[in-house]
Amino acid sequence: MKKVLIAYDSRTGKTEKMAESIAEGIRMAGHEAELKKITQIKSEAELQGYDAYVLGSPTYHRDMIGTMKTFLFLAQKANLEGKVGGAFGSYTHSGDAPAIIFDTMEHVFRMKMTHLGSFNLKEGLVEGAEGLRACQDYGKGICEQLG
Numbered sequence: 001m002k003k004v005l006i007a008y009d010s011r012t013g014k015t016e017k018m019a020e021s022i023a024e025g026i027r028m029a030g031h032e033a034e035l036k037k038i039t040q041i042k043s044e045a046e047l048q049g050y051d052a053y054v055l056g057s058p059t060y061h062r063d064m065i066g067t068m069k070t071f072l073f074l075a076q077k078a079n080l081e082g083k084v085g086g087a088f089g090s091y092t093h094s095g096d097a098p099a100i101i102f103d104t105m106e107h108v109f110r111m112k113m114t115h116l117g118s119f120n121l122k123e124g125l126v127e128g129a130e131g132l133r134a135c136q137d138y139g140k141g142i143c144e145q146l147g
Contacts, residue, residue: 002051003031004031004033004143005053007036007041007047007053007056007075008037008056009056009057009065012090012123014126015056017126018088018090019035019088020035022088022136022139025138025142026139027139029140031146033139038068038071047075050083051083052084052086052145053084053085053086053105054087055088056088057098057101058089058090059089059090059094059097072101076108080110081111085106086114086118088120088135089119090122095120114138115144116142
């Protein structure tokens with residue numbers, strides 16, 4: 001059983017709901033998922049011991065929220081090179097944050113990113129059956145990378 005960290009922040013609760021459903025998908029695939037708000041993670045040492053990392057932020061003004069930017073500087077110190085990764089987030093109109101986070105994880109951190117790419121979901125769909133199932137499927141897809 002592999003261990004996956006889902007680290008996220010949420011402004012309206014929608015990205016948090018996505019994180020919970022992605023965790024369900026990871027558990028359905030037979031792996032352990034741990035959820036943490038990025039504001040609770042204070043050192044790079046707290047990022048050690050995981051096989052995969054899934055980072056989530058809503059899009060705010062066509063960008064990730066400020067707490068995620070700060071967190072990414074911390075995560076860069078943790079040497080996540082070669083680890084499996086994914087990125088997700090909710091949005092109302094542009095949905096740019098997950099792709100920016102995904103690119104950072106792939107090109108700066110040199111992580112082995114999921115073949116599914118980044119995952120974003122319009123806020124109005126997050127709590128519907130289709131949205132929750134899409135989140136679970138993303139979690140399962142992360143696990144495919146774990147083997």
